[in-house]
Amino acid sequence: MSGHGTPIPMISRRGAPLRGEAHVPGDKSISHRSLILGALTVGETRITGLLDGEDVLDTAAAMRAFGAEVSEKDGVWSVHGVGVGGFAEPETVIDCGNSGTGVRLIMGAMATTAITATFTGDASLRGRPMGRITEPLALFGTRAVGREGGRLPMTLVGAREPVPVRYTVPVPSAQVKSAVLLAGLNAPGETVVIEREATRDHTERMLAGFGAGIATEETPEGRVITLRGQPEFVPQTIVVPRDPSSAAFPVCAALITEGSDVLVPNIGLNPTRAGLFTTLQEMGADLTYENLREEGGEPVADLRARFSPDLKGIEVPPERAASMIDEYPVLSVVAAFAAGTTEMRGVRELRVKESDRIDAMAQGLRAAGVHVDEGEDWWAVEGRGHRNVPGGVTVASRLDHRIAMAFLVMGLATSKPVRVDDAAPIATSFPIFEPLMAGLGASIDREEP
Ligand SMILES: O=C(O)C1=C[C@@H](OP(=O)(O)O)[C@@H](O)[C@H](O)C1
């Protein structure tokens, strides 16, 4: 679990071009869901390509605490689940580490079973809002007691006689949508979730794959998702695609580093996740999809990114935000090397991630010589153009893996190096970031704490 160990300061500097292939790890969102749905299924679910980052390992440990058998051998994960409604009461507190997805989906999955569980996490997760989950779960009959402001640690008392619900998600959040759907699994009848803005749909796809009756309809109200409760799940064999949110880092590093040419193979390109790549292409990035195909019900391609000296600032449309929500930190780094301003609107959710990502990036970019304006739900980065970003700063990663990786990417193209105070959180989502970037030729090194 992150946030408990010794800080790992790292420094990145301008050096050789990045070249070669970047084999990024499995998709974090799909990995959490594979373990949770496997744990709700009697029989053996087998998973390959699972992300073995700390966030997902914490979810695996939680599934064991709820009674599932979870093991790994030679990269193949095996989950023997307990069935929908079959979770056992955990004997100890469930620690989800740094993972919002883990804690929120697991709360949903246990909320309609007659057990009680207490959840906590690291200092970052303990600061994040859980009311957005406990409010809809209360409609099923679940009770929650947490700290002031709906924060962890928090105890959930599962509904004894759950009723199905109809719920319109008030914020664009796949975690909220998924928590309600997972709770709806053990409620009799139909649970309906309505989302005004489409968010990542991995839960819907996977629920259908395990055999649940689930239908999505596009209506003037938004996407209406109807789930029939108490399904008989059938164990699955799951191949997790590689994570587009992790691919973003070597891709963006290649775009801003002179002479680079990097291939990132087998990336999941579900349209609810691919907004960054569209945005980069609009900015003039030399970024192409090769070998576009379908694998395991998800679109997949190899991404090729080459150094792009003539990037232009653009306005990123707010309706694209959900499809690239985790990519704004690294996009803001690319924007610093573009000509003109990049405006990012409709991104209030960035303020409640592992850190306040607008504030974290704005402070680090300003210290590195880049002008940034911001409001509650928007920010704008004034690009300085290629070779004109000074750098020469130490930035705080604030227990946030994406902030750490974004600034280490930035240092590959600034005039002076960029130091990150603690790169340890990177292990939550991208444990092989350091060797992978080194393999491409990037100058990113550890420093003495
Ligand atoms: O459902 C998921 O797997 C995720 C949903 C998003 O969070 P929100 O639901 O808070 O938008 C995203 O930021 C997170 O990294 C993963």
Ligand SMILES: C=C(OP(=O)(O)O)C(=O)O
């Ligand atoms: C926001 C993220 O994750 P989570 O909400 O699961 O902590 C992320 O990975 O960028």
